[in-house]
Amino acid sequence: xxxxxxxxxxxxxxGIEFELKEETAEKTNVNVKRYSCDVPQKEKVEYLNVCxxxxxxxxxxxxxxxxxxxxxxxFVTIANTKGQFIHDVRNPxxxxxxxxxxxxxxHQSNGSTIGGNISIDEFKNRDLVTFAKNVANSAxxxxxxxxxxxxxxxxxxxxxxxxxxxxxxxxHPLEASSVARGLSVFTGxxxxxxxxxVVTAVDDGTVYNEWGSLNIDDEGNKTRKNVLIKDGVLTGYxxxxxxxxxxxxxxxxxxxxxxxxxSPTSRMTNTYIANGxxxxxxxxxxxxxxxxxxxxxxxxxxxxTGEFNFAVNEGYMVEHGKITTPVRGATLVGNGANALLNxxxxxxxxxxxxxxxxxxxxxxxxxxxxxxxxIQNMTVGGNGGKKQ
Amino acid sequence: MNFEKLxxxxxxxxxxxxxxxxxxxxxxxxSTFNGEVDQSQIFEETEFSxxxxxxxxxxxxxxxxxxxxxxxxxxxxxxxxxxxxxxDDPYFIYGGSEKYPEIKKAENxxxxxxxxxxxxxxxxIEAKIREQSSLVANTAVEISVSSSSVSIENTNGLNxxxxxxxxxxxxxxxxxxxxxxxxxxxxxxxxxxxxxxMERSLKVAxxxxxxxxxxxxxxxGSYPVVFENTVAASLLxxxxxxxxxxxxxKKMCLLSGKLGQxxxxxxxxxxxxxxxxxxxxxxxxxxxxxxxxxKTVVENGVLKTYLHNLKTAKMMDAESxxxxxxxxxxxxxxxxxxxxxxxxxxxxxxxxxDIKEGIFITEMQGMHAGLNPVSGQFNxxxxxFKIENGKVTSPITLFIVSGNIVDMLNNVVCISNDFEYSYxxxxxxxxxxxxxxxxx
Numbered sequence: 001x002x003x004x005x006x007x008x009x010x011x012x013x014x015g016i017e018f019e020l021k022e023e024t025a026e027k028t029n030v031n032v033k034r035y036s037c038d039v040p041q042k043e044k045v046e047y048l049n050v051c052x053x054x055x056x057x058x059x060x061x062x063x064x065x066x067x068x069x070x071x072x073x074x075f076v077t078i079a080n081t082k083g084q085f086i087h088d089v090r091n092p093x094x095x096x097x098x099x100x101x102x103x104x105x106x107h108q109s110n111g112s113t114i115g116g117n118i119s120i121d122e123f124k125n126r127d128l129v130t131f132a133k134n135v136a137n138s139a140x141x142x143x144x145x146x147x148x149x150x151x152x153x154x155x156x157x158x159x160x161x162x163x164x165x166x167x168x169x170x171x172h173p174l175e176a177s178s179v180a181r182g183l184s185v186f187t188g189x190x191x192x193x194x195x196x197x198v199v200t201a202v203d204d205g206t207v208y209n210e211w212g213s214l215n216i217d218d219e220g221n222k223t224r225k226n227v228l229i230k231d232g233v234l235t236g237y238x239x240x241x242x243x244x245x246x247x248x249x250x251x252x253x254x255x256x257x258x259x260x261x262x263s264p265t266s267r268m269t270n271t272y273i274a275n276g277x278x279x280x281x282x283x284x285x286x287x288x289x290x291x292x293x294x295x296x297x298x299x300x301x302x303x304x305t306g307e308f309n310f311a312v313n314e315g316y317m318v319e320h321g322k323i324t325t326p327v328r329g330a331t332l333v334g335n336g337a338n339a340l341l342n343x344x345x346x347x348x349x350x351x352x353x354x355x356x357x358x359x360x361x362x363x364x365x366x367x368x369x370x371x372x373x374x375i376q377n378m379t380v381g382g383n384g385g386k387k388q
Numbered sequence: 389m390n391f392e393k394l395x396x397x398x399x400x401x402x403x404x405x406x407x408x409x410x411x412x413x414x415x416x417x418x419s420t421f422n423g424e425v426d427q428s429q430i431f432e433e434t435e436f437s438x439x440x441x442x443x444x445x446x447x448x449x450x451x452x453x454x455x456x457x458x459x460x461x462x463x464x465x466x467x468x469x470x471x472x473x474x475x476d477d478p479y480f481i482y483g484g485s486e487k488y489p490e491i492k493k494a495e496n497x498x499x500x501x502x503x504x505x506x507x508x509x510x511x512x513i514e515a516k517i518r519e520q521s522s523l524v525a526n527t528a529v530e531i532s533v534s535s536s537s538v539s540i541e542n543t544n545g546l547n548x549x550x551x552x553x554x555x556x557x558x559x560x561x562x563x564x565x566x567x568x569x570x571x572x573x574x575x576x577x578x579x580x581x582x583x584x585x586m587e588r589s590l591k592v593a594x595x596x597x598x599x600x601x602x603x604x605x606x607x608x609g610s611y612p613v614v615f616e617n618t619v620a621a622s623l624l625x626x627x628x629x630x631x632x633x634x635x636x637x638k639k640m641c642l643l644s645g646k647l648g649q650x651x652x653x654x655x656x657x658x659x660x661x662x663x664x665x666x667x668x669x670x671x672x673x674x675x676x677x678x679x680x681x682x683k684t685v686v687e688n689g690v691l692k693t694y695l696h697n698l699k700t701a702k703m704m705d706a707e708s709x710x711x712x713x714x715x716x717x718x719x720x721x722x723x724x725x726x727x728x729x730x731x732x733x734x735x736x737x738x739x740x741x742d743i744k745e746g747i748f749i750t751e752m753q754g755m756h757a758g759l760n761p762v763s764g765q766f767n768x769x770x771x772x773f774k775i776e777n778g779k780v781t782s783p784i785t786l787f788i789v790s791g792n793i794v795d796m797l798n799n800v801v802c803i804s805n806d807f808e809y810s811y812x813x814x815x816x817x818x819x820x821x822x823x824x825x826x827x828x
Contacts, residue, residue: 041472064639100640100762107642107762148767150608150788150826181421183526183562185569261431298757304562304571307786309754309769331758331767331788331826381758381767381788381826 018083025088025215029206029223032091034119036071044069047123051097054132059140064100069093071120074259078220086220092117092211092365094354097132101139108328110139110313112295113354117209117365138295138314141326148315148330148382154290155332155378156283156318161296161353163368166201167271168301169308169336171368174203174228174236176243176254176266177360178303185306185337186234194234195340198276201229203238205253205269211354212270212367214256219264223253228271229340240266258362265361272369276346280372283345285321291330291380292316292323298355299332306336331381339375347372389436389454391541397463398440403470405481406440407542409675409714415534418503420510422526428503437718438462439481442470446479448718480698483544485679488672489663496553497580498533506531509581513559516586517594523601524594525569526562531555531581538675546677552669555581559589563597570597577668596750603771603785606827612746612801613789613823614739614775618810619752620803623766624658624729625813626755627793631658631685632711632722633700635761642764642794643691650689652797655732658686660695662710662725667809669726676712676720683709685727689798695722728814729803736804736817746775747825749789764792787827796820 048067055065071093079085094115101108112135114126157165170186178184186194195201205214205223214223219241226236239247240255243266256267284292292315299310312330316323350371357366389408398406414432418425437450440463447469449462501509510529517527532555539549560573574593576584615623635641643651662671662680671680676698684692696704697712697720713723732739740748749772759766771785799821807816 041469045472066638102639107640107764109640109760109762147765147790150790150824152828181526261433263427263429298754300754300757302571302753304569307753307769307771309758309788311754311757311767329765329767329790331754331769331790333769333786333788335786379786379788379826379828381769381790381824383765383767383790383792383824 016081018081020079020085021083022085025086027215029213029215030090030117030209032089032117032119032209034121035073035089035091036093036120037073039120043120047095047120047128050128051095051132054129055099055136058133058136059101061101061103061140061143062099062136063102066098067095069095076218078216078218080220084220086216088215090117090214091119093120094211095123095128097135099136099139101143103143106143108139108143110135110142115354116211117213142314142328145326145328147384148291148327148380149384150380150382152377153380154287154374154376155380156287156290156292156372156374157296157370158292158294159347159349159371160351161368162293163272163353163370164296164299164355165308165310165332165339166273166370167268167355167357167366167368168299168310169306169334169339170201171203171268171271172301173303173306173336174238175268176237176239176247179237180243180246183304189234192234193232194337195229195232196343197232198346199229199232199340199343200227200274201272202227202274203254203268203271207270210270210352210367211365212268214269217253217255218257219251219255221251221253221255223269226252226254238266238268240264256361256364258364262362267359267361267364268357268366270352270367270369272350272352273346273371273373275348275350275371278345278347280347280349283347283372283374284318284323286345287318287321287374290318291327292318293330293332301336307333308336309333327382327384329382333379333381339378342376343373344376345374389459393456394438394459394462395543397459398466401463401467403440403442403463403466405543406438407481407540409437409439410539411435411437411536413534413536415532416503417530417532418506418510419528419530420507420514421528423511423514425507426528437714438466440466441479441481442467445470445473445475447473450718478699478702480676481542481544482546482677482698484546484548484677485673488548488679489681491550491663491670491672494579497582498553498555501581513586513589517559517561517590520590520594521563521598523563523565523598524561525564528560530558540677548673548677550672554668557584559593561593561597563601565601568601570600572597600771600783600785603783606747606774606784606787606825608826608828610822611825612743613820613825614743614746614748615818615820616748616750617806617808617815617817619749620729620815620818621808621810621813622752622755624727624815625811626759627761627764628724628727628813629761630793631695631724633694633696633704633706634722636694637700637703640762642762646691647694649691651691651794652686652689653800654689655800655803656686656689656797657684657730658727659684659730660709660711660724660727664726664728667726667812667814669812671725674710674712674725675714676708678708678710678712680710680725695724697722724812726809726812726814728809729816729818731803731805731807731816734802734804736806739802739804739817739819740775740780741778743775743778747784748773748775748780752789764794766791766793784827787825790824790826796823
């Protein structure tokens with residue numbers, strides 16, 4: 001196999017000489033006491049039962065509850081011609097809960113996750129009962145909701161997983177893999193104004209034991225806190241070693257891959273919009289007529305055009321400064337570059353939500369996050385319009 | 389993996405039945421970006437998925453290691469995982485079908501292309517794309533070639549295997565007029581690399597984004613909608629759990645309790661045909677070792693069968709339809725195997741000629757997020773063209789098409805004969821009477 005690989009390169013050997021220095025990564029960002037691979041399955045099932053029991057008799061409309069725990073213990077060793085020979089361990093795990101509510105022939109599913117780069121014992125400190133009830137409540141609310149009427153609205157996106165919009169629409173185009181090739185809407189925009197003044201955004205791989213945190217990235221560099229946008233100005237990209245050379249900018253501890261099957265490239269860790277100066281209540285009160293997207297589902301973006309889409313899993317209309325009726329089936333579409341300029345209010349309640357992010361170097365754990373934000377004039381799709 | 393050793397290790401621990409499913413894959417990828425080699429990768433992987441029955445429960449474990457130590461570890465895991473399972477679902481380690489369909493294995497030219505030949509082909513394709521238009525900003529081409537094989541061996545006498553080769557060529561194009569960027573790509577699954585169709589790639593990966601560069605917005609409202617063939621196929625694929633018996637059992641199926649009833653319009657006939665030679669893959673058995681065969685799932689709007697694996701068949705008093713395929717974790721689920729929608733004998737041009745004002749959708753995004761197989765609802769980011777007075781006219785982008793799959797399949801006017809398979813699901817272009825469009 002090495003021979004086959006060799007034949008695909010041309011030129012002479014580089015002749016680099018180096019000495020390997022073996023070390024273990026400092027556990028400053030991820031420090032797990034008990035690895036998942038050492039935990040008996042029985043113990044995991046107990047936590048699942050806590051979630052299940054909390055909602056099994058909650059409502060006759062809940063017809064299905066699926067609760068699962070996914071964990072991974074990943075032992076990483078990186079050796080390279082810089083002389084690094086470094087070991088680290090990651091231990092991401094999360095509980096996922098999905099429920100289905102059924103009423104008058106309508107079905108509504110809802111799901112959420114809870115976890116981090118943690119040992120299983122950490123679940124003792126998390127309120128799994130409230131977590132489970134929130135998932136159930138959302139499905140019960142949405143099963144009777146009216147369908148969203150499509151059109152252009154101001155959209156208030158709630159904190160936590162709402163940050164997936166920034167992740168997709170702005171995070172991916174700020175990865176060096178698309179910036180270096182000139183494929184990103186943000187190529188050549190370093191130091192320029194790309195967002196409204198109220199927007200500061202960060203990718204931070206150092207948040208203690210968080211879902212997207214790492215001690216070292218997959219090229220052996222320490223992760224760090226990278227400010228991507230400061231008060232609306234583009235101040236940083238996420239850069240791996242290869243693209244660092246192409247862009248002539250330093251690597252930022254952002255190189256990641258799922259496992260040995262993939263080549264590492266620039267990816268996100270814990271990416272979030274930082275807290276602003278408004279409150280959640282102020283944002284709602286300041287909105288005459290719009291959509292409050294309390295929970296977003298997934299979405300996707302084309303990094304070259306910046307065009308994105310997101311599903312709203314739990315949405316409500318806002319009328320005269322108050323949250324009113326629930327709406328189902330709303331989808332947000334737009335252009336990342338425009339959306340950033342149209343954020344006009346940012347609250348101070350930033351939280352994280354977990355995602356699995358898929359790209360050329362595989363599927364990795366990435367946190368998204370934000371406080372509640374408001375975006376003016378978004379196109380919202382829905383099936384509640386007039387029928388012919 | 390040495391099956392005899394595995395069997396011995398399992399039996400020593402009280403595991404009565406055991407099966408090893410081995411998947412081997414090897415091949416190479418090369419890609420170029422603006423004429424330069426971007427990636428050159430060679431891979432070889434083997435995955436062993438072991439299922440065993442312990443204490444009346446079936447347990448699945450998978451590994452990429454093949455050693456005597458690993459066999460002992462797997463046997464231990466089967467026992468410890470078997471102890472925590474509480475479900476009383478029936479299980480099967482299948483002894484085999486009476487006979488299996490024969491799949492003709494075609495010769496191919498993959499071996500005659502070296503990595504360098506493939507790099508040259510990538511560059512040639514890029515050059516041909518570039519010479520077409522000055523608006524081409526970036527081009528990329530990837531060629532992947534792979535061979536894979538699956539074999540299943542178990543203690544109930546099954547010992548079968550299947551294999552296949554494929555080549556995929558993916559040209560990608562970025563066009564820009566200075567202010568707007570549009571992207572296009574083509575995916576060609578090939579039986580021989582020399583069959584690569586340049587004309588098709590120019591049409592799909594280049595002409596499409598060029599034609600869309602000045603895309604505008606569409607007014608919100610209800611319109612007749614035509615989904616282009618591959619877009620229609622991907623919508624059907626995303627809703628394929630409608631026909632899954634596993635979804636019925638999990639109470640996640642909209643068509644639950646509708647067997648033998650009319651669920652869609654009379655012009656809807658859906659066939660699941662693992663042997664269809666028009667598709668990229670043909671398979672002679674599923675991942676449980678059940679012989680594959682052709683079945684009509686929906687005939688003239690009537691639901692004829694759900695798709696079953698051995699477990700769902702037993703639970704619903706039916707026969708397996710040979711649709712037991714593994715999920716990511718090695719558990720047997722139900723999936724379609726070349727599902728296709730039968731077409732009408734009408735060309736796309738003819739089909740749209742009576743549409744006064746409608747929407748032709750050539751691209752949809754966010755299928756993993758904007759649709760819900762449980763409720764049947766979909767709200768999907770789309771782009772395409774207006775249809776005006778029977779003709780495809782100006783490009784439109786960033787609109788959302790909304791509907792419910794069951795309502796939609798009750799409102800299909802026609803399916804044109806531009807049939808194509810796309811990732812295991814086949815369709816022509818589908819003309820739907822009316823759907824909600826959200827735009828400006």
